[in-house]
Amino acid sequence: MKRVVSISLLVVLTMINILFNFNKDNEFSKKVNALEKTQMEKIEVNFKEEKILGETIDINLRIPRLVGLINKDFENKLNGQILERIINFKNNTEELSIIDHKYAKENRYDIPKYNCTVDYKVNHISNNLVSLTLQFIKFTGGTYAIEENITYNVDINKGKILNLDDIFYEKDNYVEIINRNIKEELKEKENIYFVDKFTTVNENTKFYIEQNNIVVYFNMNEISPYVIGIPEFKIPLNNFSLQMKL
Numbered sequence: 001m002k003r004v005v006s007i008s009l010l011v012v013l014t015m016i017n018i019l020f021n022f023n024k025d026n027e028f029s030k031k032v033n034a035l036e037k038t039q040m041e042k043i044e045v046n047f048k049e050e051k052i053l054g055e056t057i058d059i060n061l062r063i064p065r066l067v068g069l070i071n072k073d074f075e076n077k078l079n080g081q082i083l084e085r086i087i088n089f090k091n092n093t094e095e096l097s098i099i100d101h102k103y104a105k106e107n108r109y110d111i112p113k114y115n116c117t118v119d120y121k122v123n124h125i126s127n128n129l130v131s132l133t134l135q136f137i138k139f140t141g142g143t144y145a146i147e148e149n150i151t152y153n154v155d156i157n158k159g160k161i162l163n164l165d166d167i168f169y170e171k172d173n174y175v176e177i178i179n180r181n182i183k184e185e186l187k188e189k190e191n192i193y194f195v196d197k198f199t200t201v202n203e204n205t206k207f208y209i210e211q212n213n214i215v216v217y218f219n220m221n222e223i224s225p226y227v228i229g230i231p232e233f234k235i236p237l238n239n240f241s242l243q244m245k246l
Contacts, residue, residue, distance in 0.1 A: 042068030043156065045122050045132060057097035057114040059090060064120040064132060066154070074159035078152065082134065085150070086118050093138045100140070115139040123151070123208040123215075129246055130154045131209040147220055149230055151208040155246075165203040167214070168243050175201055178216060181235045186223075193231070197223045212237055 045064050052059040063086055069075040097114035104111045116138050123131035132152045139145040153162040160166070168174035178201050186195045207216045217232040218224075224231050237244065
């Protein structure tokens with residue numbers, strides 16, 4: 001009889017322990033999920049706007065600032081880099097406008113007012129990845145403005161700016177897939193691209209990530225005439241199967 005009672009007691013204690021651990025693990029999972037949800041909801045991109053209508057140049061800036069990261073040191077460093085890049089672009093373009101207009105005035109001919117514009121685009125934002133593109137545009141006379149895009153693909157958890165090598169496990173595979181997609185499109189539109197100027201992508205190739213694609217892009221006049229602007233090539237993420245780290 002004592003043996004039966006002991007066994008029954010042991011079973012009851014075991015069940016209590018299982019239920020306790022289950023509830024404990026369940027609560028832990030809820031807390032982790034809540035933390036991830038909170039982190040995702042807090043991460044956002046704010047901006048400050050600056051407009052200057054000058055004698056030689058008009059300046060329009062939208063300066064983005066990433067907020068809500070857990071790693072505040074990285075957040076401040078990243079925002080500092082973005083701000084510094086924008087201010088340098090503004091100062092250089094403004095200085096150029098002053099020099100050129102002074103020269104034109106001294107030599108008695110007219111040139112148009114210059115323009116300096118900085119904007120941004122949020123390509124993707126989640127609890128582990130932000131893809132933010134800065135758009136630099138300057139007009140210094142001529143037929144068209146000069147544009148340059150610079151993207152920050154940010155691993156939130158690691159506090160790191162990513163290049164292509166950081167996105168994929170196998171370098172040879174991702175290079176082959178992206179190259180094939182780009183070359184196919186170049187061949188289809190060879191009348192507007194400098195087909196021979198493209199050889200291969202590498203870890204320094206410019207790109208951004210959107211919901212279902214990785215988008216590789218090039219500078220003006222790099223593989224196409226200036227009039228084309230900034231050429232982009234969208235490669236669906238499902239082309240890479242299980243090769244992505246993110």
